[in-house]
Amino acid sequence: MLTPRRSATFALLVFPLAIAMADDKATKGDLAKFQGKWTTQIGPDKNIALKVTFAEQKVTVSGTSPQGDAFEIHGEIKLNDSAKPQKTLDWVKFVDQQGNEIGENLAIYEIVDADTIRICSGGPGGDRPTEFKAGDGGRPSLIVLKREKN
Numbered sequence: 148m149l150t151p152r153r154s155a156t157f158a159l160l161v162f163p164l165a166i167a168m169a170d171d172k173a174t175k176g177d178l179a180k181f182q183g184k185w186t187t188q189i190g191p192d193k194n195i196a197l198k199v200t201f202a203e204q205k206v207t208v209s210g211t212s213p214q215g216d217a218f219e220i221h222g223e224i225k226l227n228d229s230a231k232p233q234k235t236l237d238w239v240k241f242v243d244q245q246g247n248e249i250g251e252n253l254a255i256y257e258i259v260d261a262d263t264i265r266i267c268s269g270g271p272g273g274d275r276p277t278e279f280k281a282g283d284g285g286r287p288s289l290i291v292l293k294r295e296k297n
Contacts, residue, residue, distance in 0.1 A: 174203055177228035180258055184295040189288070199292060206238070218244060226256075233257070235275065236266060255279070262294040 174182060181201040189195045190213070197210040201224070209219040222241030228234050238252035250271035257265050257279070267276040267289045276287040 176226070177234065177256075177258060178204070178224075178226050180261070181224070181226070181264065185264070185292040186295055187290045187292050189290060191285070198295070206241075220244070220249065222249070233277070236268075238268065259291075264292040266290050266292065 182203070183201060185199045185201070187197050187199065189197055189210075195210060195213060197208055200207045204223045204225070206222050206224055207219060208221075209217070211217050220241055220243050223239050225237040225239055226234070227236075233255035234257065236254040236256045238254065241249035241252070243249060252268050252271050253273070253275035254266050254268035255276055255278075256267075259265055265279055267279045267281075267287050269275050270286045270288065273286055279289060281287065281289040
């Protein structure tokens, strides 16, 4: 049985260990900078608004199509913030509303500031871009995420 003194000793030993374990699981590096809600515009005329939410590696993308249909897709990101010459981002495990898998989408990214991230993607099944430049016909695509203000 733990006496008050033993309980206090136990707490003093376990508490720092619990904090260290929590720190190991904390989101770190560039992934921490992605966390939260963002907005962007896509399409040839950049007239389709999207909301992008990052919760650790999990991603939710929602918006309304030009025909007025609301949509939401889910997936994950994998970041390599030490890749050279450009940091890389892979959009993976995405599934549409009907449960259909969407192919991996390889990208490069740069964090412009605390509220702006640029991403250039090759499109599902496409090659990873090597520069931040939109292509003719939509591939590669270049988007700018802006942090949503509360």
